[in-house]
Amino acid sequence: MSIDSTVLNTPTGPLSILAGPDGEVRAAGFTPDPAALLPLVHPTLRAPLRPRADLGPVSVAVRSYLDGDLTAIDAVPVRQSSGGEFMAHAWQVLREVPPGTPVTYTRYAALAGRPPAVRAAAAACARNAVALFVPCHRVLRIDGTLGGYRWGLDVKKWLLGHERRLTTT
Template sequence: MIDVTSNANEYYQALLDRNSEYEGVFFVGVKTTGVFCRPTCPARKPKFENCEFFSTAQEALLASFRPCKRCRPLSSPNEVSEIVQKLVQAVEEEPEKRWKDKDFQALSIDASTARRQFKKRFGMTFVEYARARRMGLAMKHIREGESVIDAQLATGYESSSGFRDAFSTIMGLPPASAGARKVLKADWLDTPLGPMVACGDEDALYLLEFVDRRGLEREVERLRQKMKAAIVPGTTPVLRSIEKELAAYFNGKTLTFQTPLQLLGSPFQQRVWKELQAIPPGATKSYSELAEAIGKPTAYRAAANANGANQLAIVIPCHRVINANGELGGYGGGLTRKKWLLRHEQQYSLDAFHRP
């Protein structure tokens, strides 16, 4: 069980705020009901004196608490519902399909439920998701040399003006200009600390961030502009690779990553990011030590800014940089996650050291 005297007040406030930054960091057992919940549970909040805090779901189970049926603490945060899985599969089977109410009825799915669940999962409604997927398919046809009219018909549009407007809205340019346009796929990955969004193409990973990171939308827009790329829902072998490696990381099987990365930054930023990757799991460096390591000892503020500009959370371990006085410093994903990641890596490294 967590050290209640040092953390209970902090965790109780996170529970009241339904703060997603604390997902996976603690679970709360409610003495009056006998259930335990995740920090973002929508149920009515218990009084402080009726709460017992745990670092893992297993600890809560061993203390005789049963899992809450509303927040389902034994599943991943924002775990994909059966409805979302079913509809995503349907889109992949017929990506050119234009969905109508009768299509939802055929699958015994309420259209408003689909809209709400997709909005929660992807930040867009199902219709927006399906349209973006369809435009990604149209982009693929055009880049492979097909005419715009063929791409229009292949994706189910009878009206050329309707196709052009939809394409321009999602892709950021008209279909006639799309031949050389780059396409990045975006996928949502579940982790014990909350969902992350990953963007990449067939060759490399460009972005990996926690979904609730402040300024994420601006990051995605900067990526789109810098790469002159359309970003659409989907997956690639690179995104499947990072999903597997993140699962291994959180399970404590390995703390290293082999997925190829695309680093988009100035030469100075890239030097900082390369140095971050050289910090061993379980170790930390201060911002001044980071600046010294790249041969710029007086540029610790610039090194800190480059650290904050990292768009590949966990994989490029900016969470391993702390203040010279030992305090955590900043972290885009939230200081609670930073603390958890450092503790996780230190524990893994300790276990590996004692392993025969």
């Protein structure tokens, strides 16, 4: 078994994507080095990387998102393992946050069904291995500031601006 990997050019830099043989995205992040993503993949889902020029429907969805179809990434299957029910549920909830309408960590915890679990919601964002497809960039601090983002605040700012521009026009 192997994991297919590709690097797509985006306006905010290279996006590396790792997908299993079933086509499910196992990791994604704004780095030119797909191998840098492998440590983010749960050990039970890891395999040697096989570079590919294109990942078919996954690549099409990313290009469509960048071209303005902000919901194109929603249908892309993802697979990541957390070892906990809350984390898995929180990631699914995050996929339901509409583009252009970021939420605070407090609101995210409430949407995930555990309003007092703000730190657990923040941990779900921090441990998310499939950036863009599970859009942790859509979560902000309670005061509306950006907070952290594994791939840098400039990337987070660009993604939020891209979505805001397309949802307010």
